[in-house]
Amino acid sequence: MHVAFGVTGAVIAVLPFVVAVTSFDATHARPPRTVEATRHAAAAAVEKSLPLLQASADTWFEKRTCSSCHHQGLGLLAIAAAREQGFAIDTARLQNQVKRTSRMVPSWIERYVTGDPSINESIGQSYRVIGIGAAGYAPSEFTDAVVKMLAGKQQMSGGWPSYSRRPPLEDSEFTATAVSIRALRLYGRGPTAASVESRIARAQHWLLGARAVDHEDRVMQLLGLGWAGSTPMQVEPFAKALLATQGDDGGWSQIPTRSSDAYATGAAIVALNQVAGIPIGDPRLQRALNYLTASQQPDGSWQVVTRRARGEGLPYFESGYPHGEDQFISYAGAAWATIALALSQREHRLDVVMGRPTPTVVAPADMAAVSDVTPLMWATWNGSAADVKRLIDGGASARDTTRSGLTPLMFAAGDIAKVRLLVAAGADVNARTSAGYSPLLLASAYDGGREAALLLLERGASPDVKGRTGSFWRTTPLAIAVVRGDTLLAQALLARGANVHGAADTPETPMLAATWYGDAAAVRWLLARGASADDGERFASGDTPTLLAIAAEDGRPDVVRVMLASGAKVDGVGPGPYTPLQLAVSTTDRGDAAIVTQLLAAGASATLAAKDGETALTLARKWAPPHILSVIEAAARDGVRRRE
Secondary structure, three states, X not given: OEXXXXXXXXXXEEOOOOOOHHHHOOOOOOOOOOHXXXXXXXXXXXXXXXXXXXXXXXXXXXXXXXXXXXXXXXXHHHHHHHHHOOOOOOHHXXXXXXXHXXXXXXXXXXXXXXXXXXXXXXXXXXHHHHHHHHOOEOOOHHHHHXXXXXXXXXXXXXXXXXXXXXXXXXXXHHHHHHHHHHHHHHHOOHHHHHHHHHHHHHHHHXXXXXXXXXXXXXXXXXXXXXXXXXXXXXXXXXXXXXXXXXXXXXXXXXXXXXXXXXXXXHHHHHHHHHOOOOOOOOHXXXXXXXXXXXXXXXXXXXXXXXXXOOOOOOOOOOOOOOOXXXXXXXXXXXXXXXXXXXXXXXXXXXXXXXXXXXXXXXXXOOHHHHOOXXXXXXXXXXXXXXXXXXXXXXXXXXXXXXXXXXXXXXXXXXXXXXXXXXXXOOOOOOOOOOOOOOHHHHHHHOOOXXXXXXXXXXXXXXXXXXXXXXXXXXXXXXXXXXXXXXXXXXXXXXXXXXXXXXXXXXXXXXXXXXXXXXXXXXXXXXXXXXXXXXXXXXXXXXXXXXXXXXXXXXXXXXXHHXXXXXXXXXXOOOOOOOOHHHHHHHOOOOOOHHHHHHHHHOXXXXXXXXOOOOOHHHHHHHHOOHHHHHHHXXXXXXXXXXXX
């Protein structure tokens, strides 16, 4: 156990996972408000926040059947954290939230087998089980399925991907990686327990070497390292980097061009206290807590301004939380703020944040019975190779299907030992589901499934099947392998006849997938093998973006650089339809001066008019930060001079 001295001079016990506060050069002068006054103000703020959080979470389920990262994942975590710190909560409402958040449809297992249980599943499903786990949900067949699905989503790099564009909550691979680590920690057991530690170690290695760009990245990098069990020495530089971005008002902002808010500030406090071990009495955290109490609204809410852009996320509806179109992210901000403020009441590591909460909610028994999954299918998914062999030897058919067309081979797709048994028993390597999934598609998508995919190819599996994966409805094993970073499998698929341009009748090409995931290495790899930076343009329309437009809008200068070098059309239209330059200057939160400079150097026009009359110049005047606007204005003046 380490010992650090807080601002009052009292000795504070710091658990072994933390870094002593003196490592961060803390000053010991009292903040303007005393620690005790801050603690009382924080307690009052939590008491005002909790009823609104619980009521709005109930309203969510009255209007939506799906659980959400903000209202259920973070919401349950906040309520459980407050309960652990001694605050009174509505227990009946909490139990109801757990029940509704863990509720499964009859075909639930099939959705986890295919890796498609929700939007952006690495974040969505992780937050789901983090929330119910904090509330005491016991391990079950459902959580086993989540763990196995998440394990299969891990990238070759060690991180997990995020393919949604809904900042800050659902936009970062740091978030996907951190919450996936936490979910695996909470619910890895039985057959998956052995692999969980190695997967977490790979994820930790990725987090230690990855470069954070914004506040969400920095917070989730620190939380992920804490959940992975990193040492104080490993954690310290990341905590220092986060502390260095604290604002003069005591809060943190999501990005430099925005003001401090409850989401960014609350999350930073939690990470710095719970992972880095900086005591709540530290002047910097006291200033942050004071910011939260001062910015809370009279009704107990906090307002966080949305960063949604065109077409992102669910349409807004009244969830019972204030602030109109800002209400979803405001709720998430309130959840982080509530956890942070609750920490002020008792200095310790919260089980619901960093430990393993005591299971108090037991799931219904025999959840497998709600689906038409055969014993052999269930064994291939959640049993051992010996279980599979015993059932096959006993006469179980390897060619049975569910109503949607899933076969035992699809359930086993990531496990080479089980795949060998099923293929030998006559399983159809080219079986397809109603959504287009095949054993090869699923094996290609599963981390650790390369050997199984290669075996399926040897046995005649078609390399260009199309099925849904992630945000794409009709993509191929090649696209999946490339974005996962498995170039050995991708090369094998090409050798077996996979089309580098993707299937002939779909715009969802391997290049589109690589661009959407912002993977410059994958883009470069595909270009070197004959793909085109304009692959998607054979299907381009007013609603179909060019690949360069996607990279420009998403703020991916490395991808833009590679595409421009390969000859991508610099003024091709994207959504709106706008050109890459028009999108780059009007994307306020991802705007990148390097992209603007690259596009202008390649000949992009600052004055070319879109169908709605907008130009890069007019859009920059509405949306761009000053440093980008000045570049566009100079380019527009230069263009006028050249025409004259």
